[in-house]
Amino acid sequence: MNRKTVSVLTAIFLVLLISILGVFMQSQARINQAEEETVNLVKYDFNVDKINKFYWVTTDNTYFSLDFIDDEGVQHFAIVAQEGGDIQYFSENEIISEQDANDLTINETSMTNIIQTRLGLLNNEPVWEVTLKNDNNTLTYYYVNALTGLWVKTISNI
Secondary structure, eight states, X not given: OOHHHHHHHHHHHHHHHHHHHHHHHHHHHHHHHHHHHHHHHHTTTSOEEEEEEEEEEESSSEEEEEEEEEXXXXXXXXXXXXXXXXXXXXXXXXXXXXXXXXXXXXXXXXXXXXXXXXXXXXXXXXXXXXXXXXTTSOEEEEEEETTTOOEEEEEOOO
16 A cells, blocks of 8 residues: 555544544433432432442433442432432442342343343332343343342343
8 A cells, every 4th residue: 555545544544533432422421411410419418428330220210320438438329310300318228239139130030141230210119220131132121129129020122
């Protein structure tokens, strides 16, 4: 290849790379804004020292959830409704852990390919939404009650 061809291909590659990076950053902007707003709402009730995880869940409504440590070193979970901003708080002793929800799901379904686990509300009850990838490349959503650890609902073959 001559020098001109290499220069043109390099320029095309750079434009493509910058475009992909721009699309990625734009897609993350909504998530970052939702997390920031959720943290600001929770800070009205708690002194947030550390954020462990942020979850965005859409069940019957959209919820933003925060796993955080307060200034006294106590772990809490906050579930915030996107519409209206109502907040429900739970201590680490009130709900099962994300790992427990994953373990329960694996035991109940015999599926091990967990893609993600998120905390939210379903019918005003806290649930862990466990997303699994099936052997036929479809998704299954398995909902575990976060208070009791009992199965709530399964949505399969999506």
